[in-house]
Amino acid sequence: MSNFIQLIKNEQMKLYAQVSTWVMLILIAVFVIGMGVFFKVDGMMSDDSEQAGENWEQQLEAENEQLQTEMEEEPGFTSMNEETLEMNQYRLDNDIPPDGYDVWDFVQENRGNISIISLLTIIVAASIIANEYKWGTIKLLLIRPISRTKILAAKYTSVLIYALTMLLFLYLLSFLTGAALFGFASPAEPYLFMKDGVVNEAPIFQHTAAQYLLSSVNLLMMATFAFMISTVFRNSALAIGVAIFLMMSGNTIVSFFADKEWAKYILFANTDLNQFFTGTPMISDLTLGFSVSILIAYLFVFLGLAWVFFTKRDVTNA
């Protein structure tokens, strides 16, 4: 075990000794801070008087009345309006005033940047083994009293650590940027969401953290896929290309085959776990348990393939 930790230390050392890793960190920082500044400037130019005033209760009641009449006139938008209606009612019943745009809204908004982290993690996952071959260092790496399985496991774990580090960095940086630009708010601030037709309430910190993690499922799967491809073909460019292509086209693939019986076994039909918490699944007979099982099965296949090729193959120059 202790030498597993040493191996991970080695991988992290190599990762952060490379300029490209730092460029990636800076890239994320630029995106987050840039977005914050843009929103701030943009928000100042439009009206920023959305802050809840003293009379928020009257405002919500008025809004509800308006929605009610709208629904009677135009039944087409009923479901959406109904949600707003119920949320507003919940606020009135439980005395939770709506809040303006604050740090937590910004943190939620930055969830979109997870796709950038996915891209970066794919690059790292695709390079972590292929580069050892490219540099020729694989030979010196493998002639140690450590099994190839352990070396592979340390590399994969390092990719996961990298992804977690990046997610944490994104979360913290968007929190700090948001707090500086849009004002601090308590992490216990309630967040309201609809589930099974009922309004639920959760502390905003818990909600955003969970959302970040759920959004990273796709990241995990694609990074593992890239890791496998690069281990099998020892070519990072190929692995990066295929993984990014699949990541981009995943939803298209699912909707293309949506009417097929086996569509629910497609990886991408199962990567959005958020759909079980806050929405309706793309394919109707999916459940959380089923999706998680499918994801784990894919993980096993990817890692199994990587393992077979990494441990069984001769190390040559070709």
Next chain:
Amino acid sequence: MSEAVMELKNLKKTIKGKPIIKGLDFTIHSGEVFGFLGPNGAGKTTTIRMMVGLMQMTEGDVVIKGHSVNSSYKEAIRHVGAIVENPEMYPFMSGRKNLVHYSRMIPGVTKERIDEVVRLVGLENRARDKVSKYSLGMRQRLGIAQALLHNPSVLILDEPTNGLDPSGIREIRSYIRRLAADEGVAVIVSSHILSEMELMCDRIGIIKNGELISIQSVQDALKETDKKEVLLEAEPVNEAEMIVKEAVDGKVTVHGGEIVFTAKRDELPSIVNQLVAGSVNVYSVTVTRSTLEDKFLDLIGEGAIE
């Protein structure tokens, strides 16, 4: 007799139906420097790759200190330090960091040991520089440092003098000799340069097309073939030629004003004396190459790579 540290047992490798290594059998003892000599493509690197477990053996086994590379790899490789082909290191890290990296993979390598090997290979002034700024020779030294970190019983060096300057070659040579003599390390050195091997090794195994065609101690080989080819520049040529012909048994030829003949080293002074006594002006006497090299070329043939 010192103990056998590494043993090759009917080692074979076939790649895509083509036999590359066709059954190698030999033993290497502690304190011995073993030269693994062969022309390009003979299979030296392939053999070394199998010794260190980078390639699977098609047949046979390598046993290191009683542990089979096939069945107990970790125990076997613990005693091995190696460079396989070029000494490739992480270019974006310093030489020292590279060593720290490898030291973490073997239990018991201390910071002091890292400093010690850095000094041993003479890199103490450049250890903090990035490897990308190193010359080939410096990288070769770092490669040797890496192989020595864990005090191995077997040191395998694939063309270790490749890229070293003459003083570097001499340093490495004396260092390898010292390791073998003082610490009983068994050193395996591959090369295709015979003259280098003659100076460094106790025994030389010659490999060609995946087969060991000769294995001999250097001393024996030299005893057997201590005749040297000699170039003599002297005037007048005719008289010199006559004197030489009388003094030696072999063929004596004249090439562009120089007399070429083979003679034992011991015979040379008396030949020169006779030349001087016969009032021949001697301008130079050059010993071109040992006949060991001829023997090597005879053995491997000067033909193309198969």
